[in-house]
Amino acid sequence: MRWPPWSSKSPNDDTQTNTSPASSSSTSTSTSQSPKNPFDWSAFIELRTLVPTVLLTSGILVGVRLHRSYLRRVPDAPSISSSWLRRRSIFGKVTSVGDGDNFRIYHTPGGRLAGWGWLPWKKVPTTKKELKDKTIHIRLAGVDAPELAHFGRPEQPFAREAHTWLTSYLIGRRIRASVYRQDQYNRVVASVSVRRAFDFPPFRRRDVSYEMLKRGLATVYEAKVGAEFGGEAMEKKYRRAEWWAKTRSKGLWKDYKRVGSGWESPREYKNRMGMGDLGDKSPTSGKMK
Numbered sequence: 001m002r003w004p005p006w007s008s009k010s011p012n013d014d015t016q017t018n019t020s021p022a023s024s025s026s027t028s029t030s031t032s033q034s035p036k037n038p039f040d041w042s043a044f045i046e047l048r049t050l051v052p053t054v055l056l057t058s059g060i061l062v063g064v065r066l067h068r069s070y071l072r073r074v075p076d077a078p079s080i081s082s083s084w085l086r087r088r089s090i091f092g093k094v095t096s097v098g099d100g101d102n103f104r105i106y107h108t109p110g111g112r113l114a115g116w117g118w119l120p121w122k123k124v125p126t127t128k129k130e131l132k133d134k135t136i137h138i139r140l141a142g143v144d145a146p147e148l149a150h151f152g153r154p155e156q157p158f159a160r161e162a163h164t165w166l167t168s169y170l171i172g173r174r175i176r177a178s179v180y181r182q183d184q185y186n187r188v189v190a191s192v193s194v195r196r197a198f199d200f201p202p203f204r205r206r207d208v209s210y211e212m213l214k215r216g217l218a219t220v221y222e223a224k225v226g227a228e229f230g231g232e233a234m235e236k237k238y239r240r241a242e243w244w245a246k247t248r249s250k251g252l253w254k255d256y257k258r259v260g261s262g263w264e265s266p267r268e269y270k271n272r273m274g275m276g277d278l279g280d281k282s283p284t285s286g287k288m289k
Helices: 021-032 041-045 047-071 159-170 208-214 232-247 266-272
Strands: 089-097 102-107 136-140 174-182 188-195 205-207
Touching: 041 047, 089 159, 136 208, 159 208, 188 208, 205 208, 208 232
Parallel strands: 136 188
Antiparallel strands: 089 102, 089 174, 102 136, 174 188, 188 205
16 A cells, blocks of 8 residues: 655655766755655545555444444343344354243354354353353243242243253254343343254254244243234244144143143243243242243
């Protein structure tokens, strides 16, 4: 890149030093008669100066914008910009699973292409101390899993199975979450997809909420407030999966048709336990719902 000269000294100065004494005397006389101009301002408007300058400045601005929009790591759910909700997705590695319908991820923007997992300074922490206040708490959209035991409340049937399945399906894996809204317990409600090599067909993107409903490990979310599916099409898809599992008595629907079984849905359990329509556990619990 060419930069404008900052001195009145020209490349011909060395040549001029070799001229005759008479010529040197003449030159010095003419120079002394004209004021010195330390800047050559005309060089700033030359194309060979303007074009590289514009390209360099534009490249820097575009790089900063890309980093802020796509490569900046989000430490937790409250830090997710409202402009992302229903417009963007986040990519990260699952570090822990709470109940059967929520878990935490460590945000890894850009994934492996951005160096996560193989660059020395882009490693996902593994200890609780390192992960503290650095993970995004995600609540699966559209589903309600059976309740584990909390605060003296008994464990609901199939709660352990749902938790075990979700843990084995997600822990340590990279997932993509389409974020919809934030809730009052510093979580983000999202539809979550994952690719697994040993599912058939392999590496196909799978909707985790749909997979749980299909296996009878959760019900469609039925609270009067706070229900989120990600659109009418997704809700219909989830309800079809629930109907399929219910018809075949899979998972928690096993005793649904048996008279006297005392079967109750996760929503009915919450209402019976006085947990209200929101159906969320206290945020102080290590396994928030």
